[in-house]
Amino acid sequence: MSSHTPEKLAYMVNQIARNLALDPDPVGMVAQHIQDFWTPRMKHMAFALDGARLDPVVREALARLAGQYGAAAAS
Amino acid sequence: MGYERQADFGTPEVRSDTQVTCTIDGRAVTVPAGTTVMRAAALTGGAIPKLCATDNVKQFGSCRMCLVEIDGMRGTPASCTTPVAEGMSVHTQTPRLQKLRKGVMELYISDHPLDCLTCSANNDCELQDTAAQVGLRDVRYGYAGENHLDQPADTSNPYFDFDPSKCIVCSRCVRACEEVQGTFALTIDGRGFGSKVSAGLASDSFLSSECVSCGACVQACPTATLQEKAVKEIGKPERAVVTTCAYCGVGCTFRAEMRGEQLVRMVPWKDGKANRGHSCVKGRFAWGYAQHQDRILKPMIRSSIDEPWREVSWEEALGHTARELKRISEKYGRQALGGITSSRCTNEETFLVQKLIRAGFGNNNVDTCARVCHSPTGYGLKTTFGTSAGTQDFDSVEDSDVILVIGANPTDGHPVFGSRMKKRLRQGAKLIVIDPRRTDLVRSPHVAADYHLPLRPGTNVAVLTALAHVIVTEGLADEAFVRARCDWDEYRHWADFVSDARHSPEFLEPVTGVPAEALRGAARLFATGGNGAIYYGLGVTEHSQGSSTVMAIANLAMATGNIGRRGVGVNPLRGQNNVQGACDMGSFPHELSGYRHVSDAGARALFEAEWGVKIDPEPGLRIPNMLDAATDGVFKALYIQGEDILQSDPDTKHVSAGLAAMECVIVHDLFLNETANYAHVFLPGSSFLEKNGTFTNAERRIQPVRKVMEPLNGYEDWQVTQELARAIGLDWNYTHPSEIMDEIARLTPTFSGVNYARLDAEGSLQWPVNAAAPDGSPIMHVDGFVRGKGKFVVTDYVPTDERTGPRFPLLLTTGRILSHYNVGAQTRRTANVAWHPEDLLEMHPTDAENRGVKSGDWVRLASRAGETTLRVTVTDRVAPGVVYTTFHHPATQANVVTTDYSDWATNCPEYKVTAVQVTPSNGPTDWQEGYEELTRRSRRIEGGAMEAAE
Ligand code: SF4
Ligand code: SF4
Ligand code: SF4
Numbered sequence A: 001m002s003s004h005t006p007e008k009l010a011y012m013v014n015q016i017a018r019n020l021a022l023d024p025d026p027v028g029m030v031a032q033h034i035q036d037f038w039t040p041r042m043k044h045m046a047f048a049l050d051g052a053r054l055d056p057v058v059r060e061a062l063a064r065l066a067g068q069y070g071a072a073a074a075s
Numbered sequence B: 001m002g003y004e005r006q007a008d009f010g011t012p013e014v015r016s017d018t019q020v021t022c023t024i025d026g027r028a029v030t031v032p033a034g035t036t037v038m039r040a041a042a043l044t045g046g047a048i049p050k051l052c053a054t055d056n057v058k059q060f061g062s063c064r065m066c067l068v069e070i071d072g073m074r075g076t077p078a079s080c081t082t083p084v085a086e087g088m089s090v091h092t093q094t095p096r097l098q099k100l101r102k103g104v105m106e107l108y109i110s111d112h113p114l115d116c117l118t119c120s121a122n123n124d125c126e127l128q129d130t131a132a133q134v135g136l137r138d139v140r141y142g143y144a145g146e147n148h149l150d151q152p153a154d155t156s157n158p159y160f161d162f163d164p165s166k167c168i169v170c171s172r173c174v175r176a177c178e179e180v181q182g183t184f185a186l187t188i189d190g191r192g193f194g195s196k197v198s199a200g201l202a203s204d205s206f207l208s209s210e211c212v213s214c215g216a217c218v219q220a221c222p223t224a225t226l227q228e229k230a231v232k233e234i235g236k237p238e239r240a241v242v243t244t245c246a247y248c249g250v251g252c253t254f255r256a257e258m259r260g261e262q263l264v265r266m267v268p269w270k271d272g273k274a275n276r277g278h279s280c281v282k283g284r285f286a287w288g289y290a291q292h293q294d295r296i297l298k299p300m301i302r303s304s305i306d307e308p309w310r311e312v313s314w315e316e317a318l319g320h321t322a323r324e325l326k327r328i329s330e331k332y333g334r335q336a337l338g339g340i341t342s343s344r345c346t347n348e349e350t351f352l353v354q355k356l357i358r359a360g361f362g363n364n365n366v367d368t369c370a371r372v373c374h375s376p377t378g379y380g381l382k383t384t385f386g387t388s389a390g391t392q393d394f395d396s397v398e399d400s401d402v403i404l405v406i407g408a409n410p411t412d413g414h415p416v417f418g419s420r421m422k423k424r425l426r427q428g429a430k431l432i433v434i435d436p437r438r439t440d441l442v443r444s445p446h447v448a449a450d451y452h453l454p455l456r457p458g459t460n461v462a463v464l465t466a467l468a469h470v471i472v473t474e475g476l477a478d479e480a481f482v483r484a485r486c487d488w489d490e491y492r493h494w495a496d497f498v499s500d501a502r503h504s505p506e507f508l509e510p511v512t513g514v515p516a517e518a519l520r521g522a523a524r525l526f527a528t529g530g531n532g533a534i535y536y537g538l539g540v541t542e543h544s545q546g547s548s549t550v551m552a553i554a555n556l557a558m559a560t561g562n563i564g565r566r567g568v569g570v571n572p573l574r575g576q577n578n579v580q581g582a583c584d585m586g587s588f589p590h591e592l593s594g595y596r597h598v599s600d601a602g603a604r605a606l607f608e609a610e611w612g613v614k615i616d617p618e619p620g621l622r623i624p625n626m627l628d629a630a631t632d633g634v635f636k637a638l639y640i641q642g643e644d645i646l647q648s649d650p651d652t653k654h655v656s657a658g659l660a661a662m663e664c665v666i667v668h669d670l671f672l673n674e675t676a677n678y679a680h681v682f683l684p685g686s687s688f689l690e691k692n693g694t695f696t697n698a699e700r701r702i703q704p705v706r707k708v709m710e711p712l713n714g715y716e717d718w719q720v721t722q723e724l725a726r727a728i729g730l731d732w733n734y735t736h737p738s739e740i741m742d743e744i745a746r747l748t749p750t751f752s753g754v755n756y757a758r759l760d761a762e763g764s765l766q767w768p769v770n771a772a773a774p775d776g777s778p779i780m781h782v783d784g785f786v787r788g789k790g791k792f793v794v795t796d797y798v799p800t801d802e803r804t805g806p807r808f809p810l811l812l813t814t815g816r817i818l819s820h821y822n823v824g825a826q827t828r829r830t831a832n833v834a835w836h837p838e839d840l841l842e843m844h845p846t847d848a849e850n851r852g853v854k855s856g857d858w859v860r861l862a863s864r865a866g867e868t869t870l871r872v873t874v875t876d877r878v879a880p881g882v883v884y885t886t887f888h889h890p891a892t893q894a895n896v897v898t899t900d901y902s903d904w905a906t907n908c909p910e911y912k913v914t915a916v917q918v919t920p921s922n923g924p925t926d927w928q929e930g931y932e933e934l935t936r937r938s939r940r941i942e943g944g945a946m947e948a949a950e
């Protein structure tokens, strides 16, 4: 089944990171945001995203979160 | 209950710390200093005859009916203009006074048609009552002399008539229009005998005048001169029930005045703490939709959206729906189900829908239409202050010295509060308006903005940061407040950020389009002008940086010490009547009622104990994510109560694709709305007149909604949800919404002191109502922020990815107008269409000329997402490069054009910024035509002659 969802999720999480870029702890904030607002399915899809499309802050945040969910983030 | 007019104390209530005592006809009475003799007498129960005075407007002293005698004072002063003094002794009934009053009355009556018995105001007329009160039985002057009896009536307004032959020129209407509404539509023309009331220019009728049909003059009129048409048609009301308007977040309370099961009129309730006796055209007059012939009263089902609807019994509809939900849950998993709660329904109904999803469907896939309006408010204010709500009550505006309005148009969107704000502005408060459009507030009779910053759409954060830059770098911040109440290190970090030269108004001017000097002036005024209050609306939230903008507003309020007392604060103007309540009740997929995150084990445990089920600790899907998941094939069933997501949500094509991919869409509504085109089950809803419950307005005020007539469809909405819950196996047995509120109070710490008995006794309560605030909380964060220390958040300006370019060179922004409400499903079914028959595109003269279009022409409005056609109106209210339209009519499909960009934190759609092109056109687009055909086909009802019309 074709789906545009991964592209959308990549866009969304990069957008979150851009808006939190100047926070004292951007990685922690992005991870917390995904933790708080995304469903498990969206989280697992995010872990599987191609890291090349992601902001470095996002990559780090997803890696941190993936650990908590017993998944590995692709990078 | 028999029918009685609401008590009229003659002159307005006075606020004073000093009390004075006087005697009236021998009875002692103590009142605030400044109170009139008339009001004091009325408070003792001894009403003095009056004609030109009424307690909604200031006293005028023209009719000489209210004369009294006062010991030690010469003559017979008018009681409506004489303030009581300590020790004063007043006589209201003496032979001398009786004679004088009778004489005055005779003069009035001699120029008044004596057709009382056939007059529609018979037995509900102050002139008649006063004549009886003064004992007038016959008239000496006769009718042979000159009179006004043959003047024609003005019936142009769809809701009320003006019959000048009955006018006594008391000017109550004129003063109501000025003082209460602030529109200044009426004048008294001429002098003496020739004087008469008129709506604007001689050529004007009420409909063509500046009149906004608020009804204040009709309410103020003591005679049948200004009267609701419905009273003429239906007759005088026999009973009255106090209830709450179901249109906007102001939450006006009304007396629903009934004759049998028929609603005759809605009269603003003077004891209503949100509206203080005022109303707008929607709540006052536009309730006809509730009995409109398009209402669907029987449940309907169909197995595919290509089939016609089939009317079935409630039992069959609910049984079928339950089986479908079960089948889908078994086949695709329980995460394939979800629901949407309504900001139009009551707190109790909303609470039950999210309970059905959390306890019955077994997931957190519940969202609400606040997603598309005020979700950034929830996020932003919770992050900075610790609570997802505005900080003030409406009365607070009476103490504001500087009012900053950003991205809101209160005179259209929140008219009754808009009128109260204008009243304060006429008293001298200063005004700053930040809006791409020159809204009415910027310049209207006796109100002018001190600063209007016409920013480019999408640059709110840049403008707010520039304001903060000026305040911090010019040393205008209230550091004492910040040190006492906020986290100082976070403040320093923020202050360094805003002080950076790249945030100066001069540097940002090319980005925002706002002249730097004006911006500096506005910043200085806000920081130094006294009590500063910020009011904002959807022009703040509906952006890709909606949440950042809300936080930038909160930063500004904290930095200037404008939090925690009357006259200040951060005030989101909520769109729909119960947006606040829907959010409070746990309608978001990540929060239980009272804004507790689903990952909070303690909060979950409370619900698990009460409901006897496990609550999913992971957040559920938001509306846009539900639609994505549906197109991915993993989300299959949706229960939608009282919302029309197809029309109200952005990127219509995406919404319709998502809905079309589902197997069971259940629409629970009054009408076959646009979303119902994609539905498999239709459950008829009940109107606000047909149910009990509560709404919570923008000031956190919980107010009763009372059933004034039986539901036409047989059930109140909460009963339907309960039956659906029972059909899927939940053992729910509520017998009255008060029991649902009791459950809410048990489970929600901010509601623990709320119950129906208290609401009935006190009229309304503002949450939090609990042990810490037993009488509720008109103003929040008084001694400290709910989260402890106020949090400054750095809000960097991140431009939206929606950019103009050669193909789409204009920016489209959207809004609403006074006479219509949201997607218009209700107001379009009332006579309000007289004011706004279609959506129009506002365009600056320069842009119009470049494209060769003029007012009235059809144009094609195209964006990357889609295109539509509508007619243009050329105006310099919008800046060059900006176009504006409303979204009240489905034929326009303005949301075919809006994109799916959204707020970074909440996915609230970016309605306020879309890059578009406008070109001349000669008719509807293929999409509009195709959509019309789909609508026609999907509204067919089997065997019914009826094809529900839109
Ligand atoms: S209806 Fe309202 S706006 Fe119109 S004339 Fe009366 S008071 Fe003024
Ligand atoms: S229209 Fe009614 S309120 Fe206005 S001046 Fe005439 S009688 Fe008074
Ligand atoms: S201001 Fe809002 S709540 Fe008040 S009458 Fe108008 S629509 Fe209803």
Ligand code: FES
Binding pocket: B049, B050, B051, B052, B053, B060, B061, B062, B063, B064, B065, B066, B067, B078, B079, B080, B081
């Ligand atoms: S009521 Fe006092 S002068 Fe008219």
